[in-house]
Amino acid sequence: MTVSLILRRTLLAISAAALCMPAMAELADIKTAGKLRVGIDFGAPFYGYVDDKMKPVGSDVEAAELLAKDLGLTLEIVNTTNSARIPNLLSNKVDLIISSLSITPERQKAVDFSIPYGAIQAAVGAPKSLKLTSIEDLAGKTVAVTRGGPQDKIVTERAPQAKVVRFDDESASITAAATGQADIVAITPPIIAAIAKKSPARDFETKFILQSYQLGVAMRKGQPELMAAVNGWIKTNLANGKLNDIHVKYAGVPIPKEIIDGAK
Numbered sequence: 001m002t003v004s005l006i007l008r009r010t011l012l013a014i015s016a017a018a019l020c021m022p023a024m025a026e027l028a029d030i031k032t033a034g035k036l037r038v039g040i041d042f043g044a045p046f047y048g049y050v051d052d053k054m055k056p057v058g059s060d061v062e063a064a065e066l067l068a069k070d071l072g073l074t075l076e077i078v079n080t081t082n083s084a085r086i087p088n089l090l091s092n093k094v095d096l097i098i099s100s101l102s103i104t105p106e107r108q109k110a111v112d113f114s115i116p117y118g119a120i121q122a123a124v125g126a127p128k129s130l131k132l133t134s135i136e137d138l139a140g141k142t143v144a145v146t147r148g149g150p151q152d153k154i155v156t157e158r159a160p161q162a163k164v165v166r167f168d169d170e171s172a173s174i175t176a177a178a179t180g181q182a183d184i185v186a187i188t189p190p191i192i193a194a195i196a197k198k199s200p201a202r203d204f205e206t207k208f209i210l211q212s213y214q215l216g217v218a219m220r221k222g223q224p225e226l227m228a229a230v231n232g233w234i235k236t237n238l239a240n241g242k243l244n245d246i247h248v249k250y251a252g253v254p255i256p257k258e259i260i261d262g263a264k
Helices: 003-019 029-034 059-070 082-090 150-158 169-179 187-199 222-239 244-253 257-262
Strands: 033-038 075-080 118-127 144-146 161-168 185-187 204-216
Touching: 003 169, 029 033, 029 222, 033 059, 059 075, 059 144, 059 222, 059 244, 118 150, 144 150, 144 257, 150 161, 150 185, 150 204, 161 169, 169 185, 169 187, 185 187, 187 204, 222 244, 222 257
Parallel strands: 033 075, 144 161, 144 185
Antiparallel strands: 118 185, 118 204
């Protein structure tokens, strides 16, 4: 059974279960509660992580802080693993997911997405000594991925002769690459840079880009007021440059022009 089929069946099952639950946490309910619960994975530099003072930081953390502030709400960050992001949303543990979650057709069957607020690239990283220039070069090699992420799907489907080793979150994938448990990792360029910084002796670099994805804020289906509020907030903060400033602060590069132009 392919990763794509497993993910599709899992999301459909979660969606069916969610339909049996009463509608919860529309915008008015969130404002009545006075707080916005946002799910963020703390194992995903530069998007979300815990600094040396044990404080949550990252581009998604700052975006969530800005959103809550602009809505006049207190922010409650709920730490979630990569694979638990959508299940936690559909089980009403959070109101929104702002956690480097790429917009894909399979995920759109389970949740609704805002307009894109950023973009993420799926890439392959490895030590400089390894010659890898395309996905065909992964044949016969062991590749570490984060379970259920876009890289998992891409490598499994497009490099069937590769041996895929799955980790439950991106922090585990980083550790595997940094400690030598894995020489090849399919993840994002900023995280590949984080691996190189964490373990200079490993001499990690981005080898090639697998695919680019748009990032969206995820919410449960049937929440038009919340969707309108989030989309309006994204348009405003792409136009005024605040979301771009956050992105540059952590990624070192601006949000792609097509994302900003598409929100106008």
